[in-house]
Amino acid sequence: MKQFGIFIQKEFYHILRDRRTLLILLGMPVVLVLLFGFAITNEIDNARIAILDQSKGEMSQEITQRLVASGYFLIDENLQEIAQIEQHFREGKTKMAVVFPSGIEEDKRRNLPTQIQLIADATDPNTATTLINYASAIIGQYAQEQARGQALPMQIRTEVKMLYNPRLKSVFLFVPGVMTVILMLVSAMMTSIAITREKELGTMEVLLVSPLKPAMIIVGKVIPYILLALANTVVILLLGTFVFGMPVRGSLVLLALECLLFVITALALGILISTRTDSQQVAMLISLMVLMLPTILLSGFIFPIESMPKVLQVISNIIPAKWFIIILKNVMLKGTGIEFVWKESLILAGMTLFFIGASVRNFKTRLE
């Protein structure tokens, strides 16, 4: 036990004395979360639009006001003629143009269906769709209000309720995802170099010729990094809740324990990489490339797992991040307790044991 103690102490010295690495390890998650967080948002604020009002009437005024009042749009320019629209899009000044034809006031007075044209720059289809949807919704609502009191033909209106995220804020989707990816990367990268460093510096040769058992060396390497990874977790959680407005509806204790579990999974995975490689650089690259892509693409972070081909759906089951994202969403958004996430937690725990077991097995007790 004393041997184990001094081994962990030694690891702490390595971590704390390498100030620059420590700073990177602690600073990297902050930078990454902020970068990812602000980059991966598909919400639109203050999109510049152009208005071509040929009717110059009360209705076009009111709709324009509503568009601006929504906060999504900002009037870039009031155009005078059709030809200007094309010009405007080409210059890239605007994302959408709203055309009010001259006959709309007349149509309204005679109670006839009328048309307003929305033209969007679809070089970026996602933005174009989102803008059109927002604008249509606002115009539709206006039309309904106007039609109140008048006899209408039979209509079916769907009443939609978006549970847990009524305002469909995309942060609710990406914050758990970003948290998962960053925790995975940082934790796995930290330990992936832990054993290769000893190999490179030649100290492994001396460690091998000592009574230390492989399991002791591997577990001793993981433990000090747990604290560091937990510090990262706290920072990421704080950023998620305070900067991006992510709620924590479930138990904070449960959330912390689940994070601890996932962090240990990632650290164990890093150690496994470390036992299979001989240089720090290779270990870093593997943990970055091999872990990053599946974690981002197959975890359900960006692409929903349900819409993937069957093969990928099956593969996604071996990605630890998938299970952690499910847990995070349950605990943070739905506020559920352990009774709804015990299965996922058990899967993560099983993976962790597997990684540590495989590391011990892979650990070479000789130089060859």
Next chain:
Amino acid sequence: MPTSQAIQVDNLSKRYGKDVQALAQVSFEVGRGELFGLIGPDGAGKTTLIRILATLLLADEGQATVNGWEVRKNYRKIRSHIGYMPGRFSLYQDLSVEENLRFFATIFGSTIEENYELIRDIYVQLEPFRERKAGKLSGGMKQKLALCCALIHKPVVLLLDEPTTGVDPVSRQEFWEMLQRLKEKDIAILVSTPYMDEASLCDRVALIQKGRLLSIDQPGKIVSAFDKPLLAIRTNDMYRLIHDLRAFEPGHSAFPFGEYVHLSLRQPIWPEAIHAYLAGKEHTGIEIKPAQATIEDAFMELMTREVM
């Protein structure tokens, strides 16, 4: 099971891939309290041999035991009873002198205080730098610290792989004095070195070349086995001198030796004959004197014999 020998090696062979024969049927033994030197040039197989004995590599053929334990089967036993110092400095550079020592003492289930007696002579020199990081020590100091770390758990066998390579002459001498003292504590020491002059400091030496042991004996006996007449020669053009002496008919071999060239002869001839030969080759400042054979001459002789 205490057999009489600390290290016993029988017909040990090891290859790397197809072409490299690192060790070929090596056999020797080292007794308790014996300082055994393994002398040979780079790439001779010294490191491979020591790593096999340290249970870090497996031999292809042959048997080896350390303190009576078989290196393959009982490697765990061996690991807790040997001290091993690899050729490359292998301590933690970001840990201080004292932290390194304490770490290695503890993982071997010992304490600095328990075996301080054993390392005191060496450690007193390091003590002023106790707080200094190991990476900031001089070459000689690093090796002394590494020796302390290898000794701190009171091993029965000490395996040192080129401990004096890259160390200044004064530190080298001190290092060997320490080894002499350790011998008295009944620790068997196997030390490898590329420096032939260190051979005479060992109880017995084995000359190793291309994976084969050429000769195992006490240094004195190896020297006295050298039976050819030997001359030390110098002129103003040393480079050409070696060349010309090697072409000299009655000569046997010529090697640079400090500021002289040692020329061994097939049979005794008058120095004047050599003088005349060199003068004929337009050498100036010719100086010829009889020389006492050293262990280096003996090794050079053994090695050339092997090549031929």
